[in-house]
Amino acid sequence: MNAPAPALPAERDADVLVIGAGPAGLHAAFYAAWRGLNVTVLDARHEPGGQLTALYPDRRVYDVPGLPATPAADVIAALVRQLDGLPVRLRPGTLARTLEPDGDGWRVGTTGADGPRTFRTGAVILAAGLGALLPREARVPGTHPDVRTDVPDPARLAGRRVLIVGGVPQATRAALELAQAGAQVTLTHRRAGFRGSPAELDALSEAGRSGQLTVLAPAVLLNVTPTGAALTVDGQPRDVPADTVLILNGYLPDLNPLQSWPLQWQGEYVPDGPDGRTALPGVFVVGDLAASGQDFKLISVGLAQAAVAANHAAHHVRPELRVRPGHSSEKRLS
Structure with missing residues (x-):
């Protein structure tokens, strides 16, 4: 060369x-x-x-x-x-x-x-x-000590409870990467479908079935709270505990x-x-x-x-x- x-x-x-x-x-x-x-x-x-x-x-x-x-x-x-x-x-x-x-x-x-x-x-x-x-600005009512609009190094969130909100490909990849890094991940979106490559979507389905992460969709994020977030899932209220909330709405x-x-x-x-x-x-x-x-x-x-x-x-x-x-x-x- x-x-x-x-x-x-x-x-x-x-x-x-x-x-x-x-x-x-x-x-x-x-x-x-x-x-x-x-x-x-x-x-x-x-x-x-x-x-x-x-x-x-x-x-x-x-x-x-x-x-x-x-x-x-x-x-x-x-x-x-x-x-x-x-x-x-x-x-x-x-x-x-x-x-x-x-x-x-x-x-x-x-x-x-x-x-x-x-x-x-x-x-x-x-x-x-x-x-x-x-990242697009996150406009969510309520207060939480750690709300982010982009994904940090997954290793930094190992062991933490992470709520990911979004259906864009970035949200799918973040859920998989953070779960693999050892975070306790909940992924939610207002629609049932998520975007990503076929391999990523297959991996997401398998991770949900195996309990490696939790998928709540369709769901609506009502507000964040000091300890997590309030959602409605299938019309029913549900509180999701989270140390970190990622609002991923694209760029x-x-x-x-x-x-x-x-x-x-x-x-x-x-x-x-x-x-x-x-x-x-x-x-x-x-x-x-x-x-x-x-x-x-x-x-x-x-x-x-x-x-x-x-x-x-x-x-x-x-x-x-x-x-x-x-x-x-x-x-x-x-």
């Missing part, structure tokens, strides 16, 4: 920082790392995949080259597997907020579960799609953290050249955020943009690397 990535300069956290772990971001990370660069990928969510895993992991995608009629979650899993053995670090739960010059590179300020942090990098590739996918995209960056924004798009360059040297844009894609919000378009921008970013950071990477069939990974 290519020579291993050289050691980073002491003042840098990454050669290339990719913002967004959707298909375009993951493919950009692959190409930059395959060229021998150290890459860090930031994403606001706790798992990679962007819209594909957050909004429709169970739907089949038909336009990804070489993966016909593939569930969206499996497309992301394949893109993540392609990073195996490469110098790529995924930093989920990290929201990019600020951008400042740093010599011949950039400083990106972030917030996340571990608090604020600054990443220093030689180049930035923006692959933020429609924006950071942030809304938010570009606000990025729109203060001086990128000559055109509405929700960042103007870019044919190589993905923006108005800022060393800052590139790919995918749904790139103005050059116009209304072609297609995975296949984002993948092509990612490959082009990543190779130009590699040359920007290490000028001795040619922009053109050569054919992958002429190289091998070991």
Whole structure:
């Protein structure tokens, strides 16, 4: 394969920082790392995949080259597997907020579960799609000491009683992951059906039958209480004790953290050249955020943009690397 990535300069956290772990971001990370660069990928969510895993992991995608009629979650899993053995670090739960010059590179300020942090990098590739996918606000009457709208590390809730409210794929996955981690899980939704991949739904049914978790649906959440929540199940009142209540209603995209960056924004798009360059040297844009894609919000378009921008970013950071990477069939990974 290519020579291993050289050691980073002491003042840098990454050669290339990719913002967004959707298909375009993951493919950009692959190409930059395959060229021998150290890459860090930031994403606001706790798992990679962007819209594909957050909004429709169970739907089949038909336009990804070489993966016909593939569930969206499996497309992301394949893109993540392609990073195996490469110098790529995924930093989920990290929201990019600020951008400042740093010599011949950039400083990106972030917030996340571990608090604020600054990443220093030689180049930035923006692959933020429609924006950071942030949890919808929970509007539930009553008070409870631990109500959340996103799923933390499952290990942190081991041994706790957890009530999950929602029918979105995220709720199904959270119920399974938390039960496996040792939480006492109750999953509820106003309708009887839940969303998820066929395998996840089968696992949910089996977990309910075996008593690994409790499913209450259809049910209505009336209010939270200091010790749990009040529901009606089949029209009958029922109190559910819970140490943690997760209200999972999906996500809304938010570009606000990025729109203060001086990128000559055109509405929700960042103007870019044919190589993905923006108005800022060393800052590139790919995918749904790139103005050059116009209304072609297609995975296949984002993948092509990612490959082009990543190779130009590699040359920007290490000028001795040619922009053109050569054919992958002429190289091998070991």
